[in-house]
Amino acid sequence: EAGVVQSPRYKIIEKKQPVAFWCNPISGHNTLYWYLQNLGQGPELLIRYENEEAVDDSQLPKDRFSAERLKGVDSTLKIQPAELGDSAVYLCASSEGGSETQYFGPGTRLLVL
Amino acid sequence: QKEVEQDPGPLSVPEGAIVSLNCTYSNSAFQYFMWYRQYSRKGPELLMYTYSSGNKEDGRFTAQVDKSSKYISLFIRDSQPSDSATYLCAMKNFNKFYFGSGTKLNVKP
Numbered sequence: 001e002a003g004v005v006q007s008p009r010y011k012i013i014e015k016k017q018p019v020a021f022w023c024n025p026i027s028g029h030n031t032l033y034w035y036l037q038n039l040g041q042g043p044e045l046l047i048r049y050e051n052e053e054a055v056d057d058s059q060l061p062k063d064r065f066s067a068e069r070l071k072g073v074d075s076t077l078k079i080q081p082a083e084l085g086d087s088a089v090y091l092c093a094s095s096e097g098g099s100e101t102q103y104f105g106p107g108t109r110l111l112v113l
Numbered sequence: 114q115k116e117v118e119q120d121p122g123p124l125s126v127p128e129g130a131i132v133s134l135n136c137t138y139s140n141s142a143f144q145y146f147m148w149y150r151q152y153s154r155k156g157p158e159l160l161m162y163t164y165s166s167g168n169k170e171d172g173r174f175t176a177q178v179d180k181s182s183k184y185i186s187l188f189i190r191d192s193q194p195s196d197s198a199t200y201l202c203a204m205k206n207f208n209k210f211y212f213g214s215g216t217k218l219n220v221k222p
Contacts, residue, residue, distance in 0.1 A: 004156070031208075033210075040121060040214065040215070041214050041215070042117075042119075042201050042203070042212030042213050042214050042215055043157065043201075043210075043212050044212070045209060045210065048208070048209070055208075056208075056209060091156055091157075093156075098208070100145045100147065100162050100164075100205055101159055101162070102159070102210065103159070104156030104157045104158070105156050106154075106155055106156050107154075107155075107156050109154075
């Protein structure tokens with residue numbers, strides 16, 4: 001069974017440019033998470049979806065970040081415009097509803113110049 | 114104060130040593146406690162999870178939770194070079210996970 005798929009794996013952009021990350025969760029997993037991980041830190045939740053509904057987006061900087069999960073499967077996280085401080089790893093994870101077991105993708109490493 | 118505190122290390126041990134990794138937390142509502150392993154440039158991988166207080170063993174790994182002290186531990190017996198990674202503790206409350214900052218472990222051959 002395929003794990004959580006993320007693309008791209010690496011992205012280098014200049015500040016003020018837009019960028020988008022894509023995540024395909026494990027088949028059948030209705031809960032999807034986007035996390036931000038800075039160097040030397042643990043993942044921090046940006047947004048959590050239950051099916052297509054964003055049930056926790058309290059930590060998402062909504063002035064520049066947006067996310068969607070159409071049809072309750074794939075998800076896209078967008079930043080517009082990107083700032084230098086957005087350089088980090090963006091992790092996607094999925095789980096079956098209510099499960100303590102969440103599975104992470106390999107992450108997208110973003111560098112904003 | 115962060116909800117979950119974890120010593121960042123790095124921790125360097127010889128092969129075969131017993132490793133002890135620890136986290137403290139402040140929220141007494143946490144019920145589920147997890148340990149993740151993260152290799153460089155990879156996503157975190159769940160090692161073990163426990164519910165409430167007590168011990169749980171899986172091969173060379175033992176997870177321990179002491180809710181009265183708000184303290185959790187992960188022990189690795191007979192450590193191997195392949196155990197070299199960053200270990201993240203995590204706790205769950207109301208479908209939200211809270212992660213420690215991770216402890217970097219290096220097991221020297």
